[in-house]
Amino acid sequence: MTQEALLIIDVQEAFDHVNWGQRNNLQAEDNMLKLISDFRSNSRPIIHIQHVSDNPDSLFHSSRFQAFKKGFEPLKSEPLFQKTVNSAFIGTTLEDYLHQNAISHLTIVGLTLPHCVSTTTRMAANLGFEVTLISDATASFPLKGPDGKIIEARDCHYYNLATLNDEFATIKNTADYLDHTKH
Numbered sequence: 001m002t003q004e005a006l007l008i009i010d011v012q013e014a015f016d017h018v019n020w021g022q023r024n025n026l027q028a029e030d031n032m033l034k035l036i037s038d039f040r041s042n043s044r045p046i047i048h049i050q051h052v053s054d055n056p057d058s059l060f061h062s063s064r065f066q067a068f069k070k071g072f073e074p075l076k077s078e079p080l081f082q083k084t085v086n087s088a089f090i091g092t093t094l095e096d097y098l099h100q101n102a103i104s105h106l107t108i109v110g111l112t113l114p115h116c117v118s119t120t121t122r123m124a125a126n127l128g129f130e131v132t133l134i135s136d137a138t139a140s141f142p143l144k145g146p147d148g149k150i151i152e153a154r155d156c157h158y159y160n161l162a163t164l165n166d167e168f169a170t171i172k173n174t175a176d177y178l179d180h181t182k183h
Contacts, residue, residue, distance in 0.1 A: 005045040005103045006035055007124075009088060009110025009117050011072040012051060014065035023112075024153040025139040031174040032109045032137045033071055038178055040075075045103065048074040049081050049088040051116065086119035095127060105130040107177070108169070109137035113160045122168050131169040134177055135161055 011032060015023075039046050052066055074080045081092040088094050098104075106124050108131060110117050117138050124131045140157035142150050151159075165171050172180070 003045070003101065003103045004105040004107060005047050005098070005101075006039045007047050007049065007088070007106045007108045007110075007120070008032065008036070008072065009049045009108065009120055010051045010112075011069050011110055012065065013067045013069060014051075015111045016069070017065065020141040022153060023139045023141045024157050025136055028109075028111070028137055028139040029069065029071075031134065034174055034178065035107070035109060035134065035137060036072075038181065042181075045101070046074075046078045047081065047094070047097075048072075048078055049083060049094075049110065049116075049120070052082045052084060054084050083116075086116045087123050088116070088120040089123045089127065098129065103129075105132070107132045107134065109134050111139060113138045113140045114143060114156050118160050118164060121164055125168040132177065133161075133164060133169040133171050134174055135171050136173045 011029065036046060038044075048068075050066065050068070068074075079097060081088060081094045081097075083090065083092050085091060098106075106129050108117060108121055108124070117133070121131055121133055138157075140153045140160065142153050143156050145151055161171055
């Protein structure tokens with residue numbers, strides 16, 4: 001039987017900073033909390049990822065902004081991996097931990113989709129893990145294209161989901177995922 005874990009990426013205070021702009025999926029944290037509750041109530045593993053930047057210019061360099069958002073603090077029994085780059089696999093022992101605990105399927109949520117969530121999703125699939133990405137339990141901010149044009153958050157989100165769909169992950173929304181796990 002496939003052992004599945006919930007991988008929660010970078011749900012940290014830094015993403016509430018005004019510098020990011022207006023994001024999409026304002027309900028993402030509520031959906032993540034529903035998934036956390038489901039995993040915990042069914043004694044399924046949860047793994048936390050925290051971005052701790054070594055770049056002094058990054059919001060993630062400050063311990064204040066590195067803090068988890070309220071409700072997203074790991075329980076003592078839930079492992080925490082700290083990373084300094086976009087991928088949760090680089091510079092951490094996450095891959096070893098997954099293999100040692102026979103976890104072959106990751107359900108991924110967190111912030112933000114175009115960056116750490118997408119990078120970790122791609123690497124997880126490339127490393128041979130089965131991946132489910134929960135589309136409405138992650139979010140995106142506007143991004144500036146190479147031509148200087150702003151790509152709206154909802155469009156960034158959609159494009160990133162499209163590039164991950166079927167090649168790197170099965171994409172589901174929270175309601176469909178929770179409904180499927182009840183059967």
